Protein backbone atom coordinates (compact mmCIF):
# COMPACT_ATOMS: atom_id res chain seq x y z
CA UNK A 1 0.00 0.00 0.00
CA UNK A 2 1.28 3.48 -0.77
CA UNK A 3 -0.22 6.65 0.66
CA UNK A 4 0.60 10.29 0.10
CA UNK A 5 1.23 12.18 3.30
CA UNK A 6 -1.48 14.68 3.88
CA UNK A 7 -1.50 17.46 6.47
CA UNK A 8 -4.31 19.83 5.43
CA UNK A 9 -3.68 23.41 6.65
CA UNK A 10 -6.56 23.36 9.15
CA UNK A 11 -7.13 26.43 11.38
CA UNK A 12 -9.19 26.38 14.55
CA UNK A 13 -12.49 28.17 13.77
CA UNK A 14 -13.73 31.17 15.85
CA UNK A 15 -16.12 29.07 17.97
CA UNK A 16 -13.04 27.30 19.34
CA UNK A 17 -11.72 30.53 20.86
CA UNK A 18 -14.95 31.18 22.76
CA UNK A 19 -14.82 27.59 24.01
CA UNK A 20 -11.16 27.98 24.99
CA UNK A 21 -12.04 30.98 27.17
CA UNK A 22 -14.86 29.05 28.80
CA UNK A 23 -12.56 26.08 29.57
CA UNK A 24 -9.83 28.38 30.93
CA UNK A 25 -12.30 30.13 33.25
CA UNK A 26 -13.56 26.77 34.53
CA UNK A 27 -10.02 25.51 35.13
CA UNK A 28 -8.99 28.72 36.91
CA UNK A 29 -11.97 28.34 39.25
CA UNK A 30 -11.15 24.68 39.93
CA UNK A 31 -7.48 25.45 40.59
CA UNK A 32 -8.45 28.32 42.92
CA UNK A 33 -10.78 25.94 44.78
CA UNK A 34 -7.85 23.54 45.29
CA UNK A 35 -8.98 20.72 42.96
CA UNK A 36 -5.49 20.63 41.47
CA UNK A 37 -2.25 22.63 41.39
CA UNK A 38 -1.26 23.71 37.85
CA UNK A 39 2.36 24.05 39.03
CA UNK A 40 2.60 20.56 40.47
CA UNK A 41 3.34 18.01 37.71
CA UNK A 42 1.67 14.65 38.07
CA UNK A 43 -1.83 15.97 38.69
CA UNK A 44 -2.56 15.40 35.01
CA UNK A 45 -1.99 11.72 35.70
CA UNK A 46 -4.27 11.41 38.70
CA UNK A 47 -7.83 10.14 38.97
CA UNK A 48 -10.58 12.33 40.38
CA UNK A 49 -14.10 10.96 39.96
CA UNK A 50 -15.84 14.09 41.25
CA UNK A 51 -13.85 16.34 38.87
CA UNK A 52 -14.56 14.03 35.90
CA UNK A 53 -18.28 14.32 36.68
CA UNK A 54 -18.05 18.12 36.71
CA UNK A 55 -16.32 18.01 33.31
CA UNK A 56 -19.08 15.69 32.07
CA UNK A 57 -21.72 18.14 33.33
CA UNK A 58 -20.02 20.87 31.29
CA UNK A 59 -20.48 18.75 28.13
CA UNK A 60 -16.75 18.21 27.57
CA UNK A 61 -16.73 14.42 27.40
CA UNK A 62 -18.02 12.61 24.31
CA UNK A 63 -18.12 16.00 22.63
CA UNK A 64 -18.24 14.62 19.07
CA UNK A 65 -20.67 11.76 19.73
CA UNK A 66 -24.38 11.66 18.80
CA UNK A 67 -26.78 13.26 21.29
CA UNK A 68 -28.73 10.02 21.31
CA UNK A 69 -25.89 8.46 23.32
CA UNK A 70 -25.31 11.41 25.65
CA UNK A 71 -22.83 13.14 23.30
CA UNK A 72 -22.85 16.75 22.16
CA UNK A 73 -22.36 16.60 18.36
CA UNK A 74 -19.57 19.15 18.44
CA UNK A 75 -16.47 19.06 16.22
CA UNK A 76 -13.13 17.28 16.68
CA UNK A 77 -11.54 20.73 16.59
CA UNK A 78 -13.59 21.83 19.59
CA UNK A 79 -12.59 18.62 21.35
CA UNK A 80 -8.99 19.45 20.46
CA UNK A 81 -9.19 22.77 22.30
CA UNK A 82 -10.64 21.16 25.42
CA UNK A 83 -7.95 18.44 25.46
CA UNK A 84 -5.21 21.02 24.97
CA UNK A 85 -6.41 23.30 27.78
CA UNK A 86 -6.81 20.44 30.27
CA UNK A 87 -3.33 19.06 29.50
CA UNK A 88 -1.61 22.45 29.68
CA UNK A 89 -3.33 23.18 33.00
CA UNK A 90 -2.16 19.83 34.36
CA UNK A 91 -5.75 19.00 35.34
CA UNK A 92 -6.65 15.49 36.59
CA UNK A 93 -8.53 14.00 33.61
CA UNK A 94 -7.07 10.54 33.70
CA UNK A 95 -10.18 8.84 34.97
CA UNK A 96 -12.29 9.50 31.87
CA UNK A 97 -9.65 10.35 29.28
CA UNK A 98 -9.16 6.96 27.58
CA UNK A 99 -12.93 6.40 27.41
CA UNK A 100 -13.39 9.80 25.80
CA UNK A 101 -10.47 9.53 23.39
CA UNK A 102 -10.67 6.00 22.06
CA UNK A 103 -12.95 3.49 23.84
CA UNK A 104 -16.14 5.48 23.20
CA UNK A 105 -15.45 5.73 19.45
CA UNK A 106 -14.86 1.94 19.34
CA UNK A 107 -18.16 1.29 21.15
CA UNK A 108 -19.94 3.70 18.81
CA UNK A 109 -18.77 1.66 15.83
CA UNK A 110 -18.97 -1.89 17.10
CA UNK A 111 -21.11 -2.30 20.25
CA UNK A 112 -24.68 -3.66 20.11
CA UNK A 113 -27.29 -0.88 20.43
CA UNK A 114 -28.36 -1.73 24.02
CA UNK A 115 -24.70 -1.65 25.15
CA UNK A 116 -24.20 1.76 23.52
CA UNK A 117 -27.35 3.13 25.17
CA UNK A 118 -26.18 1.81 28.54
CA UNK A 119 -22.51 2.76 28.54
CA UNK A 120 -21.94 5.81 26.31
CA UNK A 121 -24.14 8.22 28.34
CA UNK A 122 -22.29 7.18 31.51
CA UNK A 123 -18.95 7.92 29.83
CA UNK A 124 -20.31 11.35 28.82
CA UNK A 125 -21.31 12.05 32.42
CA UNK A 126 -17.72 11.34 33.52
CA UNK A 127 -18.73 8.25 35.48
CA UNK A 128 -16.63 5.57 33.78
CA UNK A 129 -12.94 4.73 33.53
CA UNK A 130 -11.89 2.59 30.54
CA UNK A 131 -8.53 0.88 30.00
CA UNK A 132 -6.72 -0.53 26.99
CA UNK A 133 -5.95 -4.26 27.16
CA UNK A 134 -3.53 -4.78 24.30
CA UNK A 135 0.00 -5.45 25.66
CA UNK A 136 0.82 -8.79 27.26
CA UNK A 137 3.88 -10.21 28.98
CA UNK A 138 5.98 -11.33 25.99
CA UNK A 139 3.98 -9.41 23.38
CA UNK A 140 4.04 -5.65 23.78
CA UNK A 141 4.76 -4.11 20.41
CA UNK A 142 3.76 -7.26 18.58
CA UNK A 143 0.06 -7.08 19.38
CA UNK A 144 -0.75 -9.92 17.03
CA UNK A 145 1.26 -12.38 19.11
CA UNK A 146 -1.24 -11.95 21.97
CA UNK A 147 -1.99 -15.19 23.80
CA UNK A 148 -4.67 -14.30 26.38
CA UNK A 149 -7.56 -16.45 25.27
CA UNK A 150 -11.34 -16.21 24.96
CA UNK A 151 -13.03 -19.59 24.57
CA UNK A 152 -16.64 -19.94 23.37
CA UNK A 153 -19.03 -21.41 25.94
CA UNK A 154 -22.83 -21.43 26.26
CA UNK A 155 -24.13 -17.84 26.14
CA UNK A 156 -20.72 -16.23 26.11
CA UNK A 157 -16.96 -16.58 26.49
CA UNK A 158 -14.44 -17.67 29.15
CA UNK A 159 -11.33 -15.52 29.34
CA UNK A 160 -7.93 -16.63 30.63
CA UNK A 161 -4.42 -15.13 30.53
CA UNK A 162 -2.91 -11.76 31.36
CA UNK A 163 -2.38 -8.23 30.12
CA UNK A 164 0.43 -5.93 31.19
CA UNK A 165 1.25 -2.19 31.35
CA UNK A 166 -2.49 -1.61 31.66
CA UNK A 167 -2.74 2.05 32.66
CA UNK A 168 -5.47 2.83 35.23
CA UNK A 169 -6.62 -0.80 35.62
CA UNK A 170 -6.67 -0.40 39.41
CA UNK A 171 -9.47 2.18 39.15
CA UNK A 172 -11.12 0.97 35.95
CA UNK A 173 -14.73 0.07 35.28
CA UNK A 174 -14.21 -1.47 31.83
CA UNK A 175 -11.45 -2.69 29.53
CA UNK A 176 -11.48 -2.94 25.76
CA UNK A 177 -9.12 -5.86 25.25
CA UNK A 178 -7.76 -8.05 22.47
CA UNK A 179 -8.11 -11.78 23.07
CA UNK A 180 -7.22 -14.82 21.03
CA UNK A 181 -10.29 -16.59 19.71
CA UNK A 182 -8.50 -18.76 17.14
CA UNK A 183 -5.02 -19.47 15.83
CA UNK A 184 -3.37 -17.21 13.23
CA UNK A 185 -3.59 -18.53 9.68
CA UNK A 186 -0.65 -19.15 7.34
CA UNK A 187 -1.81 -16.31 5.09
CA UNK A 188 -2.55 -13.82 7.87
CA UNK A 189 -0.72 -13.86 11.21
CA UNK A 190 -3.03 -11.07 12.40
CA UNK A 191 -6.06 -13.34 12.15
CA UNK A 192 -7.61 -14.83 15.30
CA UNK A 193 -7.94 -11.89 17.70
CA UNK A 194 -11.27 -10.51 18.87
CA UNK A 195 -11.98 -7.32 20.80
CA UNK A 196 -14.01 -7.70 24.00
CA UNK A 197 -15.65 -5.30 26.37
CA UNK A 198 -14.59 -6.53 29.81
CA UNK A 199 -16.38 -5.56 32.99
CA UNK A 200 -13.44 -5.03 35.36
CA UNK A 201 -15.63 -5.92 38.36
CA UNK A 202 -16.29 -9.43 37.00
CA UNK A 203 -15.23 -12.37 39.21
CA UNK A 204 -11.83 -13.84 38.28
CA UNK A 205 -10.00 -10.57 37.50
CA UNK A 206 -6.93 -9.68 39.60
CA UNK A 207 -5.11 -6.36 39.18
CA UNK A 208 -1.47 -6.31 40.32
CA UNK A 209 0.18 -2.87 40.62
CA UNK A 210 3.40 -1.90 38.79
CA UNK A 211 4.91 1.26 40.29
CA UNK A 212 6.75 3.72 38.03
CA UNK A 213 10.07 5.48 38.63
CA UNK A 214 8.19 8.62 39.72
CA UNK A 215 6.59 6.58 42.53
CA UNK A 216 3.21 6.89 40.80
CA UNK A 217 0.85 3.98 40.46
CA UNK A 218 -0.20 4.24 36.85
CA UNK A 219 0.01 0.86 35.20
CA UNK A 220 -0.68 -2.73 36.21
CA UNK A 221 -0.70 -6.37 35.32
CA UNK A 222 -4.25 -7.73 34.87
CA UNK A 223 -4.80 -11.47 35.31
CA UNK A 224 -7.92 -13.25 34.00
CA UNK A 225 -8.88 -16.54 35.59
CA UNK A 226 -11.92 -18.07 33.85
CA UNK A 227 -13.69 -14.71 33.57
CA UNK A 228 -17.12 -14.99 31.94
CA UNK A 229 -18.39 -12.40 29.42
CA UNK A 230 -21.74 -12.63 27.65
CA UNK A 231 -21.95 -12.67 23.84
CA UNK A 232 -22.96 -9.02 23.67
CA UNK A 233 -19.51 -8.13 25.00
CA UNK A 234 -17.89 -9.06 21.67
CA UNK A 235 -16.99 -5.85 19.81
CA UNK A 236 -17.06 -6.19 16.05
CA UNK A 237 -16.07 -9.16 13.97
CA UNK A 238 -14.81 -12.36 15.63
CA UNK A 239 -11.15 -13.10 14.74
CA UNK A 240 -10.74 -9.78 12.88
CA UNK A 241 -9.90 -7.30 15.62
CA UNK A 242 -6.70 -6.28 13.85
CA UNK A 243 -8.75 -4.09 11.54
CA UNK A 244 -10.35 -2.34 14.53
CA UNK A 245 -7.20 -1.97 16.63
CA UNK A 246 -5.36 0.01 13.95
CA UNK A 247 -8.12 2.61 13.57
CA UNK A 248 -8.41 2.91 17.38
CA UNK A 249 -4.70 3.72 17.49
CA UNK A 250 -5.21 6.70 15.15
CA UNK A 251 -7.27 8.28 17.94
CA UNK A 252 -4.67 7.32 20.55
CA UNK A 253 -1.64 8.76 18.82
CA UNK A 254 -2.35 12.15 17.36
CA UNK A 255 -3.76 14.41 20.06
CA UNK A 256 -2.07 17.32 21.86
CA UNK A 257 -1.59 15.12 24.94
CA UNK A 258 1.11 13.39 22.86
CA UNK A 259 3.48 16.35 23.04
CA UNK A 260 2.31 18.32 26.09
CA UNK A 261 3.04 15.90 28.94
CA UNK A 262 6.17 17.80 30.05
CA UNK A 263 4.96 21.21 28.79
CA UNK A 264 4.90 22.66 32.34
CA UNK A 265 8.72 22.96 32.27
CA UNK A 266 8.46 25.18 29.17
CA UNK A 267 6.04 27.51 30.95
CA UNK A 268 8.43 27.63 33.90
CA UNK A 269 11.30 28.38 31.50
CA UNK A 270 9.36 31.38 30.13
CA UNK A 271 8.72 32.61 33.69
CA UNK A 272 12.39 32.13 34.62
CA UNK A 273 13.68 34.02 31.57
CA UNK A 274 11.34 36.97 32.17
CA UNK A 275 10.29 39.65 29.68
CA UNK A 276 13.78 40.43 28.39
CA UNK A 277 15.83 37.26 27.98
CA UNK A 278 19.41 37.51 26.71
CA UNK A 279 20.01 36.63 23.06
CA UNK A 280 21.15 33.05 23.70
CA UNK A 281 18.12 32.23 25.85
CA UNK A 282 15.74 33.96 23.44
CA UNK A 283 17.15 31.90 20.59
CA UNK A 284 16.78 28.65 22.58
CA UNK A 285 13.23 29.46 23.63
CA UNK A 286 12.37 30.60 20.09
CA UNK A 287 13.42 27.24 18.68
CA UNK A 288 11.25 25.37 21.19
CA UNK A 289 8.26 27.57 20.41
CA UNK A 290 8.72 27.12 16.65
CA UNK A 291 8.96 23.34 17.02
CA UNK A 292 5.91 23.22 19.27
CA UNK A 293 3.96 25.40 16.86
CA UNK A 294 4.74 22.99 14.00
CA UNK A 295 3.71 19.95 16.03
CA UNK A 296 0.51 21.69 16.98
CA UNK A 297 -0.34 22.55 13.38
CA UNK A 298 0.18 18.90 12.42
CA UNK A 299 -1.92 17.64 15.32
CA UNK A 300 -4.75 20.11 14.57
CA UNK A 301 -4.59 18.93 10.97
CA UNK A 302 -5.12 15.32 12.11
CA UNK A 303 -8.10 16.47 14.22
CA UNK A 304 -9.47 18.05 11.03
CA UNK A 305 -9.08 14.75 9.20
CA UNK A 306 -10.90 12.86 11.97
CA UNK A 307 -13.64 15.48 11.65
CA UNK A 308 -13.82 14.71 7.93
CA UNK A 309 -14.33 11.00 8.72
CA UNK A 310 -10.86 9.91 7.57
CA UNK A 311 -8.52 7.46 9.36
CA UNK A 312 -5.18 9.30 9.41
CA UNK A 313 -3.11 6.36 10.71
CA UNK A 314 0.19 7.44 9.12
CA UNK A 315 -0.21 11.14 9.94
CA UNK A 316 -1.21 10.27 13.54
CA UNK A 317 1.89 8.08 13.87
CA UNK A 318 4.09 10.93 12.62
CA UNK A 319 2.61 13.33 15.20
CA UNK A 320 3.18 10.76 17.96
CA UNK A 321 6.74 9.99 16.84
CA UNK A 322 7.87 13.63 16.50
CA UNK A 323 5.78 14.80 19.46
CA UNK A 324 7.05 12.33 22.04
CA UNK A 325 10.67 12.85 21.00
CA UNK A 326 10.19 16.60 21.41
CA UNK A 327 8.53 16.35 24.83
CA UNK A 328 11.13 13.82 25.94
CA UNK A 329 13.99 16.19 25.09
CA UNK A 330 12.26 19.28 26.48
CA UNK A 331 13.24 18.91 30.19
CA UNK A 332 16.95 18.54 29.29
CA UNK A 333 16.78 21.59 27.03
CA UNK A 334 15.08 23.65 29.77
CA UNK A 335 17.73 22.55 32.25
CA UNK A 336 20.48 23.73 29.87
CA UNK A 337 18.76 27.07 29.27
CA UNK A 338 18.21 27.78 32.97
CA UNK A 339 21.41 26.35 34.45
CA UNK A 340 23.39 29.57 34.08
CA UNK A 341 20.63 31.92 35.36
CA UNK A 342 21.06 33.53 38.79
CA UNK A 343 20.17 30.99 41.50
CA UNK A 344 17.66 33.41 43.02
CA UNK A 345 15.23 33.65 40.06
CA UNK A 346 11.70 33.84 41.47
CA UNK A 347 10.55 30.38 40.42
CA UNK A 348 13.79 28.40 41.04
CA UNK A 349 12.20 26.00 43.52
CA UNK A 350 9.18 25.23 41.32
CA UNK A 351 11.42 24.88 38.28
CA UNK A 352 13.76 22.41 40.00
CA UNK A 353 10.83 20.34 41.31
CA UNK A 354 9.24 20.23 37.89
CA UNK A 355 12.50 19.37 36.13
CA UNK A 356 13.18 16.51 38.54
CA UNK A 357 9.72 15.10 37.84
CA UNK A 358 9.82 15.65 34.06
CA UNK A 359 13.24 14.03 33.70
CA UNK A 360 11.97 10.94 35.54
CA UNK A 361 8.80 10.79 33.42
CA UNK A 362 10.55 11.37 30.08
CA UNK A 363 11.82 7.83 29.31
CA UNK A 364 8.29 6.37 29.10
CA UNK A 365 7.04 8.94 26.60
CA UNK A 366 8.46 7.24 23.52
CA UNK A 367 7.16 3.84 24.69
CA UNK A 368 3.53 4.51 25.67
CA UNK A 369 1.02 4.42 22.81
CA UNK A 370 3.48 2.52 20.57
CA UNK A 371 7.27 2.73 20.56
CA UNK A 372 9.24 4.97 18.21
CA UNK A 373 10.53 2.02 16.17
CA UNK A 374 7.04 0.57 15.72
CA UNK A 375 5.64 3.93 14.62
CA UNK A 376 8.40 4.33 12.07
CA UNK A 377 7.57 0.88 10.71
CA UNK A 378 3.93 1.98 10.30
CA UNK A 379 4.98 5.22 8.62
CA UNK A 380 7.36 3.40 6.27
CA UNK A 381 4.66 0.90 5.32
CA UNK A 382 2.13 3.70 4.80
CA UNK A 383 4.54 5.46 2.47
CA UNK A 384 5.14 2.26 0.53
CA UNK A 385 8.77 2.02 1.67
CA UNK A 386 8.55 -1.50 3.11
Ligand SMILES: Cc1cc2nc3c(=O)[nH]c(=O)nc-3n(C[C@H](O)[C@H](O)[C@H](O)COP(=O)(O)OP(=O)(O)OC[C@H]3O[C@@H](n4cnc5c(N)ncnc54)[C@H](O)[C@@H]3O)c2cc1C
Nearest residue numbers: 132133134135140141165166167364367368369370371373
Ligand atom coordinates in the same frame (compact mmCIF):
# COMPACT_ATOMS: atom_id res chain seq x y z
C1 LIG B 1 3.43 4.57 30.59
C2 LIG B 1 2.95 3.45 29.75
C3 LIG B 1 1.62 3.16 29.69
C4 LIG B 1 1.17 2.10 28.92
N1 LIG B 1 -0.17 1.81 28.93
C5 LIG B 1 -0.63 0.76 28.23
C6 LIG B 1 -2.00 0.39 28.31
O1 LIG B 1 -2.79 1.04 28.99
N2 LIG B 1 -2.40 -0.70 27.63
C7 LIG B 1 -1.56 -1.45 26.86
O2 LIG B 1 -2.01 -2.40 26.25
N3 LIG B 1 -0.24 -1.13 26.76
C8 LIG B 1 0.23 -0.05 27.44
N4 LIG B 1 1.57 0.28 27.38
C9 LIG B 1 2.45 -0.55 26.52
C10 LIG B 1 3.06 0.23 25.36
O3 LIG B 1 2.06 0.79 24.59
C11 LIG B 1 4.08 -0.50 24.47
O4 LIG B 1 3.48 -0.95 23.32
C12 LIG B 1 4.72 -1.65 25.08
O5 LIG B 1 5.26 -1.32 26.35
C13 LIG B 1 5.89 -2.12 24.22
O6 LIG B 1 6.07 -3.48 24.48
P1 LIG B 1 7.23 -4.12 25.36
O7 LIG B 1 7.36 -3.28 26.59
O8 LIG B 1 6.93 -5.57 25.48
O9 LIG B 1 8.51 -3.90 24.48
P2 LIG B 1 8.94 -4.72 23.18
O10 LIG B 1 7.79 -4.85 22.24
O11 LIG B 1 9.62 -5.97 23.60
O12 LIG B 1 9.99 -3.74 22.54
C14 LIG B 1 11.31 -3.59 23.08
C15 LIG B 1 12.11 -2.72 22.10
O13 LIG B 1 12.19 -3.38 20.81
C16 LIG B 1 11.68 -2.54 19.79
N5 LIG B 1 10.95 -3.33 18.81
C17 LIG B 1 9.97 -4.25 19.06
N6 LIG B 1 9.51 -4.78 17.91
C18 LIG B 1 10.20 -4.17 16.89
C19 LIG B 1 10.15 -4.27 15.47
N7 LIG B 1 9.32 -5.09 14.85
N8 LIG B 1 11.00 -3.49 14.76
C20 LIG B 1 11.86 -2.63 15.37
N9 LIG B 1 11.95 -2.51 16.73
C21 LIG B 1 11.12 -3.25 17.48
C22 LIG B 1 10.73 -1.58 20.49
O14 LIG B 1 10.60 -0.37 19.76
C23 LIG B 1 11.44 -1.37 21.83
O15 LIG B 1 12.44 -0.38 21.71
C24 LIG B 1 2.07 1.32 28.15
C25 LIG B 1 3.43 1.62 28.20
C26 LIG B 1 3.87 2.66 28.99
C27 LIG B 1 5.35 2.94 29.03
